Amino acid sequence: MTALGRSLFGRRARLRWIHLILGGALAMPYVLVGSVVVGPLAGGENVFGSLSLQLASFALGLPLAAVTSLFPLTRPLESGVVRSLCGVGAERLAYGPARTKGEKGRTAAWFTLHLGAGGIVAGMSLAVPPFAVTLIVLPFVPVLRDGWPGLPGLFGHTWALVLSPLAGAAMLLALAGCAAAVGALLARWAPTLLGPSAEDRVAAAEARAADLAVRNRLARELHDSVGHALSAVTLQASAARRLLDTDPEFVREALAAIEDTTRRTVGELDAVLGVLRDGDATGDAWGAAPAPTLAGDLDDLLRRTRAGGLRVDATVAAAVADPRALPAPVSREAYRIVQEGLSNALRHAGEKVTVALRVEVLDGHLRITVENPFGVAVPAPRPGGGHGLRGIADRARLLGGAAEAGAAGPLWRLHVRLPLKGTA
Incomplete structure (x- = not known):
């Protein structure tokens, strides 16, 4: 035709x-x-x-x-x-x-x-x-x-x-x-x-931007939660295999930590994937598995990390343990920042070094510092690169804070400042 x-x-x-x-x-x-x-x-x-x-x-x-x-x-x-x-x-x-x-x-x-x-x-x-x-x-x-x-x-x-x-x-x-x-x-x-109309287009653009922001936040949560869990479980399983015949008590603790880590991570994963599957990214992504906080979950995080063989020297201010001392958004984001900092140490520093963690409140800011010596072996780069440090910087910037990471003499140092006032 x-x-x-x-x-x-x-x-x-x-x-x-x-x-x-x-x-x-x-x-x-x-x-x-x-x-x-x-x-x-x-x-x-x-x-x-x-x-x-x-x-x-x-x-x-x-x-x-x-x-x-x-x-x-x-x-x-x-x-x-x-x-x-x-x-x-x-x-x-x-x-x-x-x-x-x-x-x-x-x-x-x-x-x-x-x-x-x-x-x-x-x-x-x-x-x-x-x-x-x-x-x-x-x-x-x-x-x-x-x-x-x-x-x-x-x-x-x-x-x-x-x-x-x-x-x-x-x-x-x-x-x-x-x-x-x-x-x-x-x-x-x-x-x-x-x-x-022009107003409709602006409203639709704002709705898409809000939806994208929430989905990006969920992606960060998945990356930090699952990435830390995999690093911790890998290290715990490796340590348990080496000490299976010589230290059964350590093996039992490592297996218990693996079980606890995987159960918690699967719960978080199911909750976030459920939100994404239902297409309602504005809802509570942690309805089935509440978001962990620094005040309530830091001790469990340190225990699971140490169970894998990584030595963590933690100095935590008494105010951090009080849920009323930290705004809820700061407590949630700070937990993920500490988790990602320890994950980096697990992946790159190795088991034979001691990681120094310091969490304190100074000048109206929550300050998080993670330091560890460089690992003996240089880790092979992951395909596509990692997103942990960028995620930490995004979390800090979201709350009006700042994050710095890099070499400090013989140490690798991560330092994050989060303001405690005016945080919504």
């Missing part, structure tokens, strides 16, 4: 034609209401026996259509039909009820335009095809010429009979062209009249 044929009779053109005919069908009740007014004004004359009275009834019914378009469901329904039949992208249309004056005005304009253009095209679609088909077959069916007054004389000429089928075919092509042109115009105007 040529480009012209597709534009007139292709699938999209046919669907847009159907859209216009639906507009004509929707216009009929308003035409009937208009005829109730026009009929008495015309002296009781039959409205449907006169084309001029029908057009008057049609013109009178369109303002009523504009008023009824203010119902809340009009814009969602029209947007759905336009998306399905006119080939307009879903992202260019609004599906909520019109609320502001501007949205209501644009919806009324669209509904009136749809019914007005649809009524005209639908009327042409009913009237033109029978007349055009009659013209096409007229040279071959003489009885048709006898049934129309004036036609026997006109079609007594050979040239008129020859042109009659061409005129009928031209009328059908003109009808298809009108329907395609009007359908294309409505499809072009639909995003302007039914599309989201």
Whole structure:
């Protein structure tokens, strides 16, 4: 099919034609209401026996259509039909009820335009095809010429009979062209009249940004929780294997730590994946497994880490153990920062070194410092690189703090400052 044929009779053109005919069908009740007014004004004359009275009834019914378009469901329904039949992208249309004056005005304009253009095209679609088909077959069916007054004389000429089928075919092509042109115009105007307003776009962008921020936070939680668990379990299993025959008590403690670590991590993993699976990232991701905090879970974290053989020298201020001393967001993020710092030490420093952890409150800030000597062997880089230090920096920045990491003489040092005041 040529480009012209597709534009007139292709699938999209046919669907847009159907859209216009639906507009004509929707216009009929308003035409009937208009005829109730026009009929008495015309002296009781039959409205449907006169084309001029029908057009008057049609013109009178369109303002009523504009008023009824203010119902809340009009814009969602029209947007759905336009998306399905006119080939307009879903992202260019609004599906909520019109609320502001501007949205209501644009919806009324669209509904009136749809019914007005649809009524005209639908009327042409009913009237033109029978007349055009009659013209096409007229040279071959003489009885048709006898049934129309004036036609026997006109079609007594050979040239008129020859042109009659061409005129009928031209009328059908003109009808298809009108329907395609009007359908294309409505499809072009639909995003302007039914599309989201500037306020809708801003609100949608803010909602997407908030959803992305929450999902990024969940991704950080998964990375820190699962990454630490895998590092700790690997180290604990390795130590237990080496001491299986010589220190059964240590092996039992290591296996208990592995069990506790995996059970807790699986609970957190199920909770976060459940939120992502349900598509509600704004909910409580830790409904089944509450987010661990520095005040309530630091001792268990240190115990599980030491059970793997890593020596941790921890200095923790007494205020840190008081849940009321730290704002809840600071306590949650600080726990993950300490967890990631110990995970880095597990992965890179090795078992034979001592990690120094210091958590204190100074000058209105919670200060976390993790120091360890460099490992004997340089660890092989992981594919794609790690995200732990970047996650720590993101967590600190989220609370208005700062994080620094790097070599300090013979030590690797991680230092984080989190403000305690003004944290929401």
